[in-house]
Amino acid sequence: MAKNHYLYVDASLKGFGVVVYSLDYGVPCNAREAHMHEDAKLELAVSTRWEKEVVLTNNEAEYLALIIGLTHSHYHRFYNLSVLSDSQLVVNQLKGIYKVRKSNLKYFYEKAKDALI
Numbered sequence: 001m002a003k004n005h006y007l008y009v010d011a012s013l014k015g016f017g018v019v020v021y022s023l024d025y026g027v028p029c030n031a032r033e034a035h036m037h038e039d040a041k042l043e044l045a046v047s048t049r050w051e052k053e054v055v056l057t058n059n060e061a062e063y064l065a066l067i068i069g070l071t072h073s074h075y076h077r078f079y080n081l082s083v084l085s086d087s088q089l090v091v092n093q094l095k096g097i098y099k100v101r102k103s104n105l106k107y108f109y110e111k112a113k114d115a116l117i
Contacts, residue, residue: 016065063108070115
């Protein structure tokens with residue numbers, strides 16, 4: 001049976017977390033609440049703490065978590081994917097609402113756009 005998949009990403013200067021939940025296609029559910037649905041199945045969980053030498057801005061870390069989450073989702077063939085992030089900047093840049101002005105984010109933005117296709 002087809003499934004809807006929900007990718008949740010979050011990152012900080014200390015590390016990142018990525019989780020994917022699935023629900024059978026057709027189960028009515030708000031994407032923000034999919035992980036709490038009684039029929040939700042945890043499909044993937046990845047987290048790490050950055051090494052001390054890694055120097056990223058918070059926005060770079062958010063983009064990196066998204067890229068890692070999308071890469072894992074493609075690898076595991078999670079289709080019908082909804083992506084959720086608490087990073088207003090990343091979400092709005094990818095939607096085209098905000099421009100990518102900082103040169104340090106352009107690389108991450110391009111990689112995330114490529115991974116969304």
